[in-house]
Structure formats: C-alpha cells, structure tokens
Amino acid sequence: MAILVNAATRVVVQGITGREGRARARLMREYGTAVVAGCTPGRGGETVDRIPVYDTVREAAEAHGRFDASVVFVPAPLVKDAALEAVAAAIPLVVLVGDRVPVWDVLEIARAAERAGVSFLGPNTLGVLSVGEGVLGMIGGRAESARAWFRRGPVGVASRSGGMTSSTGYYLSRAGVGLSTLVHVGGDGIVGLPLPEVVRLFQGDPETSCVALFGEIGGSQEERVAEMITRGEVSKPVVAFIGGRAATTGVRFSHAGAIVEGGRGTHEGKVAALRAAGATVVESFEALPAAVAAVLEG
Amino acid sequence: MARLSESQGKRVLAAAGVAIPRGELARTPAEAAAIAQRLAVAAVVKGQAWTTGRAGLGLIRHAASPEEAERAAAAILAVRIAGFPVTEVLVEERVAVAAERYAGIVLDDRRRRPMLVVSSRGGTGIEETARAHPEAVSELALDPVEGLAQHAARELWRRVGVHGEEQRGLADACVRLAGVARAVDARAAEINPLVRTTGGGVMALDCRITVDDAAVFRHPELGIEVARELGHPPTPLERVAWDVERNDYRGTFYFLQMREGFARGQRVVAFHGAGGGGSMMGMDALAKHGFAVANFCDTSGNPPASKVYRAARILLSQPGVDGYFGTGSGVASQEQFHSARGLVKAFLEEPLAVPAVVRLGGNGEEKAIAILTGYTRSLGVSVECYGKDTSVDACAARLAELIASSGQPAARPARAVAKAAARPYRFATPTGEITYDHAVCADCASKACVAACVPQILTLDPEGLPVLNVTPEEAARGRCSECLACEVDCRALGAGGGRVHLPIAGLPEYRAARGME
Numbered sequence: 001m002a003i004l005v006n007a008a009t010r011v012v013v014q015g016i017t018g019r020e021g022r023a024r025a026r027l028m029r030e031y032g033t034a035v036v037a038g039c040t041p042g043r044g045g046e047t048v049d050r051i052p053v054y055d056t057v058r059e060a061a062e063a064h065g066r067f068d069a070s071v072v073f074v075p076a077p078l079v080k081d082a083a084l085e086a087v088a089a090a091i092p093l094v095v096l097v098g099d100r101v102p103v104w105d106v107l108e109i110a111r112a113a114e115r116a117g118v119s120f121l122g123p124n125t126l127g128v129l130s131v132g133e134g135v136l137g138m139i140g141g142r143a144e145s146a147r148a149w150f151r152r153g154p155v156g157v158a159s160r161s162g163g164m165t166s167s168t169g170y171y172l173s174r175a176g177v178g179l180s181t182l183v184h185v186g187g188d189g190i191v192g193l194p195l196p197e198v199v200r201l202f203q204g205d206p207e208t209s210c211v212a213l214f215g216e217i218g219g220s221q222e223e224r225v226a227e228m229i230t231r232g233e234v235s236k237p238v239v240a241f242i243g244g245r246a247a248t249t250g251v252r253f254s255h256a257g258a259i260v261e262g263g264r265g266t267h268e269g270k271v272a273a274l275r276a277a278g279a280t281v282v283e284s285f286e287a288l289p290a291a292v293a294a295v296l297e298g
Numbered sequence: 299m300a301r302l303s304e305s306q307g308k309r310v311l312a313a314a315g316v317a318i319p320r321g322e323l324a325r326t327p328a329e330a331a332a333i334a335q336r337l338a339v340a341a342v343v344k345g346q347a348w349t350t351g352r353a354g355l356g357l358i359r360h361a362a363s364p365e366e367a368e369r370a371a372a373a374i375l376a377v378r379i380a381g382f383p384v385t386e387v388l389v390e391e392r393v394a395v396a397a398e399r400y401a402g403i404v405l406d407d408r409r410r411r412p413m414l415v416v417s418s419r420g421g422t423g424i425e426e427t428a429r430a431h432p433e434a435v436s437e438l439a440l441d442p443v444e445g446l447a448q449h450a451a452r453e454l455w456r457r458v459g460v461h462g463e464e465q466r467g468l469a470d471a472c473v474r475l476a477g478v479a480r481a482v483d484a485r486a487a488e489i490n491p492l493v494r495t496t497g498g499g500v501m502a503l504d505c506r507i508t509v510d511d512a513a514v515f516r517h518p519e520l521g522i523e524v525a526r527e528l529g530h531p532p533t534p535l536e537r538v539a540w541d542v543e544r545n546d547y548r549g550t551f552y553f554l555q556m557r558e559g560f561a562r563g564q565r566v567v568a569f570h571g572a573g574g575g576g577s578m579m580g581m582d583a584l585a586k587h588g589f590a591v592a593n594f595c596d597t598s599g600n601p602p603a604s605k606v607y608r609a610a611r612i613l614l615s616q617p618g619v620d621g622y623f624g625t626g627s628g629v630a631s632q633e634q635f636h637s638a639r640g641l642v643k644a645f646l647e648e649p650l651a652v653p654a655v656v657r658l659g660g661n662g663e664e665k666a667i668a669i670l671t672g673y674t675r676s677l678g679v680s681v682e683c684y685g686k687d688t689s690v691d692a693c694a695a696r697l698a699e700l701i702a703s704s705g706q707p708a709a710r711p712a713r714a715v716a717k718a719a720a721r722p723y724r725f726a727t728p729t730g731e732i733t734y735d736h737a738v739c740a741d742c743a744s745k746a747c748v749a750a751c752v753p754q755i756l757t758l759d760p761e762g763l764p765v766l767n768v769t770p771e772e773a774a775r776g777r778c779s780e781c782l783a784c785e786v787d788c789r790a791l792g793a794g795g796g797r798v799h800l801p802i803a804g805l806p807e808y809r810a811a812r813g814m815e
Contacts, residue, residue, distance in 0.1 A: 161575020163627025
C-alpha cells in the first residue's frame with residue numbers, strides 16, 4: 001500500500017531535459033518508479049534516457065494514457081505555469097520540487113488544484129518515497145543510497161525539512177524500525193499537502209501503524225495535527241520532534257515557512273499543543289528512533 | 299530587505315489611490331525643519347524603523363513648528379533599534395482623527411488564501427484587539443485571482459459596526475489595499491490605523507508591507523537591496539553575501555549575522571548549515587553546548603563548491619569566533635565532497651586559525667571526510683569531519699572539547715602569498731578564473747588536476763601540461779562546474795601550479811577596513 005506513490009504509479013516528468021530533471025528522472029527510474037514520459041515546451045520529439053519527451057502534458061497523456069503523478073523540475077519563475085498545466089490535465093498528484101516559488105503563485109496553484117480536485121506536494125519539496133516501491137522527486141539522491149538507507153516497515157515519516165526527511169528515515173531504519181512512506185511536505189509557508197493532510201493519509205493506510213513527524217517553528221501545521229488528534233481523527237500514534245528551539249522571533253531561517261511571527265508558530269506552542277493532544281514529543285532528534293520503537297512495541 | 303518602510307509602503311498605497319497624509323522623508327534635522335516649513339501646519343515626525351510600539355520608543359513625536367520638527371528629528375535620529383541606527387524620519391501633516399480602524403491582508407497557511415482582516419478598533423495590534431474585542435474584528439478569505447469586490451468589503455465593515463459614508467470609504471480603501479498586496483507580492487500588508495478624519499475622509503496613517511522574498515525579482519521598482527527577511531537592516535557583510543547569492547543561481551546561499559562585536563573566548567562560533575532543518579538542529583545543538591552563533595548560514599540545493607567556498611570565506615570574515623561548525627541534515631541526498639572541497643580551499647586561504655568540526659553526512663561522505671581532513675593537515679589547527687553515523691550533538695560536544703583544549707589563541711598565521719605565474723594558462727569559469735602555471739606544472743609528476751576534474755574538461759597537451767579539451771567559451775558557460783577538484787588535489791597531491799580565482803565583490807574592502815587583511 002503506502003501513500004502517494006507505489007510501484008504502479010505512472011509518472012510524467014515536467015522539465016525532464018534540464019540538469020535536475022534529467023538526473024532525477026534517472027534516480028526515480030532506477031528506484032523502480034514508472035517514469036513513462038517527459039515534457040519540456042519546445043523539446044517534443046527528443047528522448048532523455050529513452051524516455052520520450054513531449055511539448056505539452058496533454059500530448060504526453062494522449063500518447064501514453066493516464067498519469068498518476070507529475071514531478072515538476074523547472075526553475076521557480078516557471079513553476080506556476082507548469083503546475084497549472086498538470087492540473088489542467090487532471091493529474092491527481094503534482095510534485096513541485098522548485099525552491100523560491102513566489103507565494104502568490106502557490107495560492108493560484110492551490111486555487112486551481114482545489115477546483116480540479118487534485119493534490120500537489122510542495123513547492124520546495126524533496127518529494128515522496130515509498131520504500132521498495134517508488135520515489136517522486138529526489139529523496140535519497142541515488143537509487144542505491146535510497147535502497148541502503150531505508151528499510152520497509154510500519155512507520156510513516158512526514159517532515160517539513162527535506163534533509164531531515166532522509167535523516168529521520170535513515171536513523172529509524174538503522175534502529176531497526178522500518179518505514180512505509182517518507183514525505184517531505186516542502187519548506188515553504190504555504191504548501192499543497194501540509195503535515196495534517198499527510199497524517200490523514202497515513203491514518204487511512206493499512207500498512208502504516210505509527211507516524212514520525214519532523215516539525216519546525218513557524219506556521220500552523222503541527223498545531224493542526226494536534227487538533228486532528230484531539231478531534232479523534234487520528235488514532236495511530238504520532239511521535240514528533242520540533243526543530244528551531246534556539247531560533248529568534250521575526251527572523252526567517254532559510255525555509256520560507258520557518259519564521260515565528262506575532263507570537264504564533266513558536267517551538268513551545270507546537271510542543272505543548274502536540275503533547276496536550278496525546279502525541280509523543282521528543283526533546284532531541286537523537287531520541288526519536290527509540291521513542292518510535294517504544295510506541296510500536298507499546 | 300523585503301520589508302517596505304512606512305514611507306515606501308505609503309507611496310505604494312498612494313499610487314493605488316489610498317489617501318495618505320502630505321509629507322516627505324528627511325535624513326537630517328535641518329531637512330525635517332524645511333519639510334515642516336513647507337507643510338505649514340502642525341507636523342508629526344516619525345522614525346522609519348521596522349518595529350512595533352514606535353510611540354513608546356520615542357520614535358513618533360509631534361511638532362507644532364519647524365524648530366520643534368528639527369528637535370524631534372534630532373532626537374529620533376539619535377536612537378538605535380536593536381543596535382541599528384534610525385536613519386530616516388517621515389515628516390507629515392498632523393491629521394485630525396475622528397476614528398481609528400484597522401485593515402490588513404495576510405496569507406493564511408490553513409486555507410491557502412489571502413485573508414482580509416478588518417477591525418473597527420485600530421491603533422493597537424490586531425491580535426490584541428481580537429482577544430479583547432472579538433466582536434470588533436472580522437475577516438474574509440479572498441480569491442487570489444479575482445481579488446476583493448466592493449460589496450464584500452462593505453459587508454465586512456458592516457459586520458464590525460461601521461455604517462454610512464465611512465463604510466463606503468473604508469471598503470474602497472480595502473479593495474485598493476487588496477490590489478496592492480497582489481501587485482507587490484506582499485506576504486502581509488497592514489494599515490494600522492486606517493482612520494476617518496474629522497473632515498470625513500478615510501486615510502492611511504501608517505503602513506507595513508512585507509514583500510515575499512521569492513518574488514522580489516519581479517519588483518525592481520521597489521528598490522529592495524537584499525531580498526531576505528533579516529529582522530534588521532542588512533549589514534555590510536550581509537550585502538556582500540547577498541551579492542554572491544544574487545549572481546549565482548546554482549543552489550542557495552543564505553547568510554545572516556546574529557551578533558557582532560564579540561571577541562575570542564566568548565564562545566561565539568561561525569555556523570555553516572546545509573539545509574533549513576539540519577541547520578536549525580545544528581544551532582540548537584550549539585546552544586545546548588553553551589555556544590552562541592555569530593551568524594546563520596545555509597548552503598543547500600546542490601550548490602557548486604565555489605559557492606560553498608565563498609560562503610566559508612564570508613563566515614571566516616567575522617573576527618573573534620572561537621570555532622567553525624558545519625552541519626547538514628546528516629543524511630544528505632547531495633554528494634558531500636563538493637562542499638568538502640569548497641571548505642578546504644577557504645580554510646587554506648584564510649588560513650583557518652580556530653578548530654573546525656564539520657558534519658558532511660550523506661552521499662559520498664567517505665570521500666568528503668577524506669578530503670576535508672586529509673587536505674587541511676598543514677593548518678596546525680584541528681579540522682574534524684564526520685558522517686551520518688555521528689550525531690549533530692556529538693559534533694557540537696567535540697567542538698567544545700577542541701576549543702577547550704586549544705588554549706590561548708595563537709598569533710594570526712601568515713597567509714601564503716601566491717606567486718605570480720611564470721607561464722600562465724588561463725580560462726574563465728562561470729564565476730571566476732582558473733590559472734595553471736605551466737612553469738610549475740612542467741615539474742609535476744602527479745597531473746592530479748586532470749585526474750580530479752569532475753566534468754572531465756582537462757587534458758594533457760603534448761608537453762604534458764594541463765589544458766582544456768573544450769573551448770574556453772564552453773568552460774565559461776558551465777562545462778566547468780567549479781567543483782574545485784583540480785585546485786584542491788593540485789595543492790594536496792600535485793606541484794601547486796593550479797589556482798581557481800573566485801572573487802567575492804566587496805569582501806577584500808570589508809576585511810581591509812577591519813584589519814583582517
């Protein structure tokens with residue numbers, strides 16, 4: 001099972017002829033993902049590692065049938081148009097890898113996605129990986145690393161930091177705790193599938209029995225997870241670490257979403273909300289694997 | 299910085315048709331007096347600083363005459379906010395206020411919509427008002443494409459008890475505010491207070507607009523110098539760093555100074571993160587071990603070694619640090635040896651005189667560790683490097699041990715002066731220039747540069763000297779990836795004839811002015 005991506009997921013890569021698109025299409029394929037086609041405006045007819053390239057997403061869909069996901073590797077100023085193209089083609093999941101996408105562009109993408117009834121992950125996401133099934137984006141960097149780092153099992157990982165998504169997965173695996181799916185929701189303040197939505201998907205996934213969260217300061221995602229637990233919408237145990245305890249108010253620490261403003265989104269506030277809802281919050285990241293293992297045995 | 303000052307924000311509002319008081323900016327008391335003279339009415343002198351509670355800090359003063367305006371400006375221009383001087387005052391006509399209201403556009407991460415928030419009680423902060431007088435606050439989710447309709451804005455003001463002509467005026471101001479927020483890519487745009495004057499008109503007496511850092515490229519008209527939310531006006535070193543970032547799209551380099559004016563022995567370290575989450579964890583780990591960070595820095599998104607090098611040079615241009623600490627997430631998808639090479643070049647050139655602990659975990663970490671520790675032995679200070687199986691906490695603890703045992707700061711080591719090349723072979727890289735001194739290369743047995751070159755654009759000519767096997771134009775356009783492998787391996791294994799020159803605009807002047815050269 002797992003969530004968002006599995007061995008059957010059929011993928012189109014937008015921006016496949018670029019440096020990142022080309023390299024990551026190879027990673028995805030080598031990990032077992034069905035990368036069916038690519039799209040770069042003006043480059044239709046070419047191939048990238050034997051993957052056919054089309055001028056438009058619809059043209060690719062007409063040639064290859066249904067896509068389950070599009071992964072978008074285009075520079076930030078072009079992300080809006082690429083994302084709207086995928087939404088217009090009714091692709092159910094659009095993964096926006098690009099960093100520094102203007103937030104009003106994200107609002108427009110969100111509006112279009114809502115109207116079309118499709119989801120998007122990111123922007124500024126490393127993507128999603130279901131262990132042994134497939135990867136959308138660039139988690140792991142190399143397929144052989146992704147295979148070596150992550151072992152399969154019952155824990156879903158959801159993180160606001162890309163690097164920490166891999167880290168969380170690796171340290172859990174090293175401690176003997178296996179993983180279903182790893183999701184990086186994206187580092188921006190406004191994202192398509194935030195932590196609460198990912199937790200909701202894990203709640204509905206029979207393979208997942210516990211969720212490990214890497215949260216950080218800023219925004220309301222962790223608080224919303226706490227609200228869902230309190231409302232009884234999440235019965236699976238949630239174990240969390242929140243980064244940014246030492247961060248200063250009013251300063252943005254590289255992730256666009258990582259800023260404390262007007263007393264909202266603080267480290268203490270998030271820890272308190274999750275604990276009050278009954279989630280386990282560990283004080284140090286190193287303590288996360290043991291805490292997850294304890295919950296699984298519990 | 300991506301925050302507009304009050305006067306900048308008001309100019310944007312006025313251009314969109316929102317009424318604002320007459321006024322001008324002054325940088326000296328004399329200018330303030332002259333503006334008050336021209337206004338010819340009672341004035342308000344307002345220090346332009348991004349902080350709340352300006353009145354309480356003495357940054358807003360009334361002036362009945364040009365002389366009073368001059369004195370008020372002198373007092374305000376002497377104030378420092380969080381260590382930074384106030385450099386401008388806005389001198390405006392004093393407006394007779396009948397009622398203070400509030401209007402703001404914020405972006406809601408829950409609904410993924412812009413929200414218009416209004417209150418019939420302006421003046422104080424909106425959070426406070428919402429707590430104390432919830433009935434006086436109302437909000438509306440806007441469509442990011444269609445914007446705000448006049449009727450919806452009027453209905454919103456009706457809900458907080460504003461009626462008649464004022465309701466119409468406030469609604470109109472809100473429609474214009476919503477348009478401004480969209481037009482300048484604002485993450486937040488607030489008018490507080492938005493007032494009804496005794497004359498019956500609606501006017502914006504203050505304005506705070508924050509522009510989305512990621513959209514600053516679309517707004518040259520706003521004149522934003524540093525598209526970073528720093529919490530203070532950009533420092534000279536932050537400007538140097540921003541210049542590096544602005545001119546190199548490969549990967550991301552984020553730098554902000556957290557403190558200045560510290561000295562050796564005060565447990566302040568230079569901090570070099572990779573990736574937002576890992577960086578924050580690194581800072582948390584340092585704090586736990588009693589360190590303060592001189593700066594925050596993040597080089598991520600697969601930057602070339604040259605960008606990591608420039609970041610490290612900038613970090614090391616903060617005198618008084620006791621150590622250098624680097625860490626990413628620990629399990630990075632990117633190949634870590636690129637960063638290792640950038641650090642080696644920076645450490646050797648500086649030369650580094652304090653202990654360094656760098657955690658380069660992830661793909662290629664074994665090679666990264668070998669490069670960073672193996673190639674820096676000549677420095678005479680400890681440079682330790684760890685991979686994914688050493689926790690960030692253990693790395694911070696290790697730095698504490700190294701600093702404790704390094705004793706009295708040694709005299710600043712002399713920098714090796716590069717000799718002019720006798721037989722230079724030069725070509726441009728995307729952001730710099732590579733020189734091989736073929737007089738030196740002739741005696742090199744290793745030819746390590748050719749073997750190390752990651753994009754394989756070097757070859758040996760018939761004389762056995764390194765030259766390009768692509769055109770110089772191709773190298774400059776990006777075939778040379780600035781991986782720095784040729785120089786780093788040449789220093790360690792070769793005869794030392796190769797150098798990559800990577801200028802950092804403004805840094806030599808910055809260092810010279812502070813006695814660091």
